[in-house]
Amino acid sequence: MFIYLFICLLFGGFAIANPYITIKAGNKYIKPYFFCILIFTIFLIVAFRKCGFDYDNYLYWFNSLQSDTWRNNATTMGIEIGYAWINNVVGNYRTLLIVMAALTIGIYSAFIYEKSPYPFISLYLLLSVFLYPTLMGQYRQGAAIAFFLLALLYRKNRILFFTIIVCGSFIHVSILITLVALFIPDKLWTKKLFMTIIVIALFCNVGGYEIFMNMIDSMPDFVATKLNVYQKAEQGTVLGFNLAMLLRLIIFLIFYKERYCISQYKDGTFYLNLYFVSLFVYLGFGFLPQLGGRGSIYFYFMELILAAMIIKRGRQNSFFYLIFFLFVGMYRQISFFSVWYEDYIPYKSELLFVEGL
Structure with a gap:
């Protein structure tokens, strides 16, 4: 449980300090430096975990996709062919988790850093909805969300947007609903x-x-x-x-x-x-x-960006909005862990020095 409390306090602290880090810090490298530290922290937690709901299910799928009949197995189990292929190619379940974590967290962080005026606030809001339930849970859809965010960066090019979404559908077919964004x-x-x-x-x-x-x-x-x-x-x-x-x-x-x-x-x-x-x-x-x-x-996902926008430009309401979203993020984390306690607590990791925290 300690690791989750630490992450909440660490990210919450940077969210509160974000206006200072963004505006008043004289060194232009301070913000990206701290941002990279937080992103790397998330990566370690996600990539080397041994817990989370669907962890064992994904391991079962992985083992089922190591044979020469992986295509048939994927069809039988209702697994998208792109995700099945990645499973078959990487050859190791830990490598699979590292690859998926690098893909999703890399795109998430790039989108947030480019689009959010207060990226540390966006990262804090990321925890309750996208880090624990998605990146540490249903990470196939987490990867599909990453494809959607990538497509949004190029949405003015409708053909490229469409192509990226179709590629993402080979990881999780639900991404096809995002084609509505074209309209x-x-x-x-x-x-x-x-x-x-x-x-x-x-x-x-x-x-x-x-x-x-x-x-x-x-x-x-x-x-x-x-x-x-x-x-x-x-x-x-x-x-x-x-x-x-x-x-x-x-x-x-x-x-x-x-x-x-x-x-x-x-x-x-x-x-x-x-x-x-x-x-x-x-x-x-x-x-x-x-x-x-x-x-x-x-x-x-747009809530993460919009919240930062109104905190940045909300004038006399900025402090209220900051406190409000801090409490919203905390409430969602508490609600999540109260339901999925057995799947996440204690936190388990390949990194022995945080085992059982």
Whole structure:
């Protein structure tokens, strides 16, 4: 447990000090120096772990993909061919974790450093939603999120954006939902349109299950198989207006209130529209939680950037926003570990000096 407390305090401390490090530090190398230290810390924790939910499942998959029949095994287990190929090539499970950690954390950090005015604050918010559940859990989708972020850096080139997303689908097919970003405008949607979309999402949540289930058979076999697995595992479970959704909605309203501040940044209003898409997907496809959760998390990443934007430009509210997001990040971490305690505590690592912390 100590390692998680240390990470929370370390990243939280840098988040609080971020305005000083960014603006007042005379040495231009100070910010990237500390940023690299934090990124390397995350890399060590993720790449050399021996814990996290799905850790054993991914190990089982890895062993199943070492034979000459790895393609057939991948198809049988519903594993994307690109991820299966990486498993077969690397030859060692620890090497696989290191490669995946380097890929995802490298792209995450590059995107945050380029797009976030306060990157240390963004890194702190990364912990509860993307570090522990994704990079140390369902890291295939974590890698797919990295492909999406990479595509966003080149979104003006629609062909390149499309190509990167398709490549990412060989790691996790859920990334294909992000193709909707090609149709999201740079100009902020109107309040009326936001309200209309929320109403549509509510109707989908309540009455979309049967319609969607009837459409599954017309989808590609690989996608249909995955959706049928999700449907059988989560039948009767619905994501409605729960606490997580309420918190996301509150945060969106804060972002909308500060939309002028956000508009001062390149792609700011585009990211705000994307963040709203995460609300629509999470609520609208709540009748199938795996689809709602997995589909929305790509666009949800924008919260890390938007939060830093309003803290930077929020004028008299900057300190309030900083404290608010510090508490949000802490609350999410506590909530996460209270549910997944057995999978993460104690922290286990190949690095013997942190074993069992």
